[in-house]
Amino acid sequence: MADLTLIASTPATGTLPVTRGTMTLSQADPGPLTSIAPYKGQAGAVSDALQAATGLALPGVGTCATGKGAIQWFGRDLWLLSDMAAPDLPGAALTDQTDAWVTLDLTGPQGAEVMARRVPMDLRLAAFPEGATARTEMHGMMVSVTRTGPDALRIMAFRSMAKTLAHAMIEAMENVAAL
Amino acid sequence: MRLTCPHCGTRDLREFTYGGAALERPTGDWGPAWDAYVHLRENPAGASFEWWQHDVCATWLKVDRDTRTHVISQVTEARA
């Protein structure tokens, strides 16, 4: 029998990176993704255990923390660990999400203007500073948006929606570039 | 219309799904109270107590809404 080698394939976004005007959309690789859902009343203990194992505690609502890997708030009683393998956390349900999401980086000085055409949130730097993360709706998709830099936003959606996400983003970039 | 999620803050209506009237669930065996709980609904012009879900963070909310003005006087997390 032939030797088989598995090759990771990226989500089907179409050709990226794409630049329109001052903005560039590219595909990011956030590494391994694991959702952490502490059992009832266990959030404190899970946070302590995670910190002991990785140096990262569970961040508060709407925020994220980075160190060796990164952890972000991901919804009610839910966090997402990225860029590192998950440690053993007995008080929480851990789920491998690595192949479940498409992750795009939107970089350039007009990120807030582009996003204003797609999400019902104020994502200007003053209202959405570095370290801020949010779950919101974009073009019918339930997305995660994180500010990773003054001119950088990271957008995550379900992998099956990769092409729709890229299309919606590029269209908004073109609308802003055309102004 | 906007609702204020206790986790995410004030958000646009498009992020929420209506979950029906917030009614007191009867206890015990089937009877007129259960019949009313399952089938009978008020159609208030004014204060209305409703379930809404914030889809993006998965939180269920109990909302006190005025049906004439869409003024939201209270939002609390359902499990609280």
Ligand SMILES: [Zn+2]
């Ligand atoms: Zn919410």
